[in-house]
Amino acid sequence: MKQEPAARIAQKIATDCLAVRVRRLGRVVSRIYDAALAPHGVTIAQLNLLAAIGAMEESSRGRLCQALDMEKSTLSRDLKRMEQLGWIRSSPGRGKGIAITPAGSRLLTEARPSWEKAQQAALAELGRSAFAQLRQLLPPPGG
Amino acid sequence: MKQEPAARIAQKIATDCLAVRVRRLGRVVSRIYDAALAPHGVTIAQLNLLAAIGAMEESSRGRLCQALDMEKSTLSRDLKRMEQLGWIRSSPGRGKGIAITPAGSRLLTEARPSWEKAQQAALAELGRSAFAQLRQLLPPPGG
């Protein structure tokens, strides 16, 4: 009936919107990891991508897009930076495979303690059951 | 004892890292809302910010930073864009307050159905209890 006032809609979105929660959570969590990883010159986004490549046999762009729910254009640029940094290598030609370089492996090893610290800090911030809940919220790529 | 191989670290991060989950979730959810809101020429980030301003009496930059866990520099740029679009107005001088314009109110009203659709789609994608879980994961700014 009556037109709902804008202030009321604002209230509703501010309190109920899933995206508000998810995005805020992303900022908070990313900051924790980025701060911990800064001394290694790597961001959590990059470390995540590097780990996804290393955890996957025969990693390809398509598979990485699926696994991480990323756009191909985003992936293209992120990979380019990481290749320039010497952490990965992509075979030339079509259907280029992606491989971690020795420098990339070294980075993973060296950054691991900082990652652990950030993981603990994030768990402390969000509560013990955070991981189980997040896992429930977003099932793995396969299903 | 033995140096853990990089592949094993990659596996661990890829499966256990909270940031991987949170960031992937953010991409998936943001895409749902952005697609629904695209016809209105607004992103979910902007709508969230507009709603936060509208939901808060005496909204200021500092308060918005706190409420949304955003950096002041990020907020500064986001507000600038929204002011250029005519959705908000900021008082000149120091301690500038932020206010929604009539155009901003109109946008909230017009975009509301699309937001509802996206919210339903996101809930369907993530499961019914998603909001409660997210709320539990990240308490409101006040505590």
Added chain:
DNA sequence: CGATCCATGTTGTACATACACCTCAACGGG
């Protein structure tokens, strides 16, 4: 064989995000 289509990858543009640094006005001590 050649035209057409399709999958894959890159580029153009725009927005979101943050850290480091800068500016500037207010405020307080001397």
Added chain:
DNA sequence: CCCGTTGAGGTGTATGTACAACATGGATCG
């Protein structure tokens, strides 16, 4: 009254993100 501190806000630079458009190489079909 001057100066130093401080805190709010903005800028410079870099990364992350995505949609649209384009490029390209391989496959398919007539």
